[in-house]
Amino acid sequence: MERRQLEYFVAIVEHGGFTHAARILRVAQPSLSRSIGKLERELGVPLFHRVGRNAVLSTAGELMADRARQVLRDMDSLRAAAQTIGTGAVGRVDVAATPSSTLEPVTSAIARLRAEHPGVTVSTWSALSAAEVIATVLRGRCEAGVCGNAERPASQGLISHYLREEDFLLVAPPGTAIGVDGTITPEDLRGMNFVVPQSATAVRARFDRLAATVGDLHIAAEVGDRSVVLPMVLRGIGAGLMPDGWEYLARRAGAEIYRFTPPERLPQWLIHRTGPLTPAARAFVETTLEIHTEKSNLPAG
Incomplete structure (x- = not known):
């Protein structure tokens, strides 16, 4: 699991779908879709239900959303902790x-x-x-x-x-x-x-x-x-x-x-x-x- 995959997943959740997330992240939507597909295969569960042109969070996706945010915060905390040495x-x-x-x-x-x-x-x-x-x-x-x-x-x-x-x-x-x-x-x-x-x-x-x-x-x-x-x-x-x-x-x-x-x-x-x-x-x-x-x-x- 890569940090980028979690960032993409959280962006889709917070911006209401793949299209808006791709625009905000400035990545091609097919690339975004491939990254989420790879994450779903690694987890072994679907994170979204594709309903027409829309993506709706699955039960697993709902459970993962808060945890994904926290993992990203923990990663930022580790990086920031290293940077605080001698700098505040x-x-x-x-x-x-x-x-x-x-x-x-x-x-x-x-x-x-x-x-x-x-x-x-x-x-x-x-x-x-x-x-x-x-x-x-x-x-x-x-x-x-x-x-x-x-x-x-x-x-x-x-x-x-x-x-x-x-x-x-x-x-x-x-x-x-x-x-x-x-x-x-x-x-x-x-x-x-x-x-x-x-x-x-x-x-x-x-x-x-x-x-x-x-x-x-x-x-x-x-x-x-x-x-x-x-x-x-x-x-x-x-x-x-x-x-x-x-x-x-x-x-x-x-x-x-x-x-x-x-x-x-x-x-x-x-x-x-x-x-x-x-x-x-x-x-x-x-x-x-x-x-x-x-x-x-x-x-x-």
Whole structure:
């Protein structure tokens, strides 16, 4: 079994078929097909069912997909470990994160890694929810993940580190005046219009809970891409609930920012699979935890 065969197999799985994989890999499709055929003969099982012009993973293929990714990571880890001698961590780490977690703490971790471990490249994988982050890490698509989740992510083969309590903010159109001294209570939201993400996200769950408690909250727009919430707020379509990772960008853009009394919070977690990490992943995890420790030791206020 050759590394190239595993790379071809994973590419077919991730890009949805032989044609797209061949284009991404820049190899001729017949060559790709021959390589997978040889791999199937070596394993003694079909990895794909050919249905017309499409290729569908077989049961054996489904079982092998995660293992193939892990084998490739282990190979990269061995290579990177040899390269780290005298040079520091090198390599690439794939990190799954929700949009707010990408803003903070992933951005801070990348900034520090660039200064302390310039040989490490962080590739972020956007996820819509904490559940998607967890599933992506468990499948081996990413080595680490950062997300907000009310309960500690618990699963066999998964390690989770508590980072902080992520504050939810009310981000309102410019000129909005409510509450007292930059703080609001849930009752202050009554009668307001909102731009909300679609279901299955922590932000939407918080909005639905507030709507059920307060009543008279109106959805002006429901979006699938949370990156458009802030532009819609700035256009006056409605207010939005946003984790505090968005605060800097929202203030710079001119939105009004309010904190809740009592606070609306969600625990934020750093997760990775059990077992050895690649040097790049280990550097990312250690750096993220260092930043968390430094911020926790800052004096209040």
